[in-house]
Amino acid sequence: MFRNQYDTDVTTWSPTGRLFQVEYAMEAVKQGSAAIGLRSRSHVVLACVNKAQSELSSHQRKIFKVDDHIGVAIAGLTADGRVLSRYMRSESINHSFSYESPLPVGRLVVRLADKAQVCTQRSWKRPYGVGLLVGGLDESGAHLYYNCPSGNYFEYQAFAIGSRSQAAKTYLERRFEGFKESSREDLIKDAILAIRETLQGETLKSSLCTVSVLGVGEPFHFLDQETIQNVIDTFEKVPEQDEEAGEGEAEVAAGAAPAEQGGSGDQDVAPMEM
Amino acid sequence: MTFTIPIDNGDAVKNAEADSQRTLYPYVTGTSIVAIKYKDGVLMASDMGGSYGSTLRYKNIERVKAIGKHSLLGASGEISDFQEILRYLDELILNDNMWDDGNSLGPKEVHNYLTRVMYNRRNKFNPLWNTLVLGGIKNGESYLGMVSMIGVSFEDNHIATGFGNHLARPILRDEWHADLSFEDGVKLLEKCMRVLLYRDRSAINKFQKYIETVQIAKITEEGVTVSQPYSLKTFWEFQAFHNPTAGAEGSW
Numbered sequence: 001m002f003r004n005q006y007d008t009d010v011t012t013w014s015p016t017g018r019l020f021q022v023e024y025a026m027e028a029v030k031q032g033s034a035a036i037g038l039r040s041r042s043h044v045v046l047a048c049v050n051k052a053q054s055e056l057s058s059h060q061r062k063i064f065k066v067d068d069h070i071g072v073a074i075a076g077l078t079a080d081g082r083v084l085s086r087y088m089r090s091e092s093i094n095h096s097f098s099y100e101s102p103l104p105v106g107r108l109v110v111r112l113a114d115k116a117q118v119c120t121q122r123s124w125k126r127p128y129g130v131g132l133l134v135g136g137l138d139e140s141g142a143h144l145y146y147n148c149p150s151g152n153y154f155e156y157q158a159f160a161i162g163s164r165s166q167a168a169k170t171y172l173e174r175r176f177e178g179f180k181e182s183s184r185e186d187l188i189k190d191a192i193l194a195i196r197e198t199l200q201g202e203t204l205k206s207s208l209c210t211v212s213v214l215g216v217g218e219p220f221h222f223l224d225q226e227t228i229q230n231v232i233d234t235f236e237k238v239p240e241q242d243e244e245a246g247e248g249e250a251e252v253a254a255g256a257a258p259a260e261q262g263g264s265g266d267q268d269v270a271p272m273e274m
Numbered sequence: 275m276t277f278t279i280p281i282d283n284g285d286a287v288k289n290a291e292a293d294s295q296r297t298l299y300p301y302v303t304g305t306s307i308v309a310i311k312y313k314d315g316v317l318m319a320s321d322m323g324g325s326y327g328s329t330l331r332y333k334n335i336e337r338v339k340a341i342g343k344h345s346l347l348g349a350s351g352e353i354s355d356f357q358e359i360l361r362y363l364d365e366l367i368l369n370d371n372m373w374d375d376g377n378s379l380g381p382k383e384v385h386n387y388l389t390r391v392m393y394n395r396r397n398k399f400n401p402l403w404n405t406l407v408l409g410g411i412k413n414g415e416s417y418l419g420m421v422s423m424i425g426v427s428f429e430d431n432h433i434a435t436g437f438g439n440h441l442a443r444p445i446l447r448d449e450w451h452a453d454l455s456f457e458d459g460v461k462l463l464e465k466c467m468r469v470l471l472y473r474d475r476s477a478i479n480k481f482q483k484y485i486e487t488v489q490i491a492k493i494t495e496e497g498v499t500v501s502q503p504y505s506l507k508t509f510w511e512f513q514a515f516h517n518p519t520a521g522a523e524g525s526w
Contacts, residue, residue, distance in 0.1 A: 097390075099383035100382060101386070106373075107377065138377065
């Protein structure tokens, strides 16, 4: 993307009918570290890569519980993500208070999208620089939505956002048709495998990822490190061979879509983005 | 029961209009509502009278209405407040339908919404003078609950309001059981309504000969069915009624 004379204000259209500020906001999402979501008929798994500013600091929280039946994973400007998570929690609890019933995910997502749209049509605002993977359960089953800074939202069987997400998406594209009938355990395994794709050769350890689950009869909660490590152990039995295969796949994926990768690694990531 | 609070007379300016804005007593009232869960859903019954004090002024008031696809709302107490509540619910259901997604407000959600409304009005000392009965069925699950004018709310297998609290509830406690058939459910409700007819002043006419109209509404998965108004058979030929003042000359 090049700088041009139509990209200063979010309220300025380009002659080709684009709002560049909104598109730049979507770029910010691509800079954040990867977040992945997948769903079956009865469960939704959200997983993300833990990235810390430095060895001295703790890692940023990218997955938030919105309610017992809704969770959200973010990528991009985490500050924006935190604010939107708070909004989602507020909407959810207000609905529960008035109707003593969980807020349907589809309705929450629409409110979120409408909130994002406002920021694309006010000259004194800027779009939110965060992409949200909203996973939740309601009467009509398990759902996974992706909310974009543009104010659009889409429903997915599985999706990945953030840097090196293309690798994960390729993995998910191959397997998503089976997800609907997947068991809870297989879904978790697929999520962790998808995370591994984004690591591009780094050894997969439970300390590197955060995984959360919600489903029928199972309120939103994080999996502990031990559980994650156990899942990793089931497929990382031959570490060297697996690693090589993983690296090969990631390279191919990276070659296929260079523009998506968001630069040459984490040195280019601005301090406020994770 | 009246809703007045002590006023500090020194503050005439503030108080001049304060009381005229709050509900003090009801004017046109409906009497009891009786409702039960049965095998296929919920049955609710009410008479069609609206009393103006001791006068049975209106004889064609429907005090049970369908709400959305899944619920029935019955009300005793002030009829105008009931109509106001119907307007609130109309808006609620309309907005719910406008989402046009697979979700809809069920009886539990409507009951809770009404509890919030009633309790909030009570806190402002301006109550909606009703006892509401909310019944319905959604996804195969029956639901029956009530909310009072001060926001007391609960669920149960059988509900009675007004005089029904005293006259119908003992009958329901004795004779209600799970999985009542439709016919048995109607019989049970009619038994309660008959007792109310005999003993609740606002459920009958002052003259010996009277016609009472009762409406029974049924809600199952198919939806809400409301029967045409009909009347119950009553019997007045008891020996004791032939010369009621036999034991007390001069009384009537």
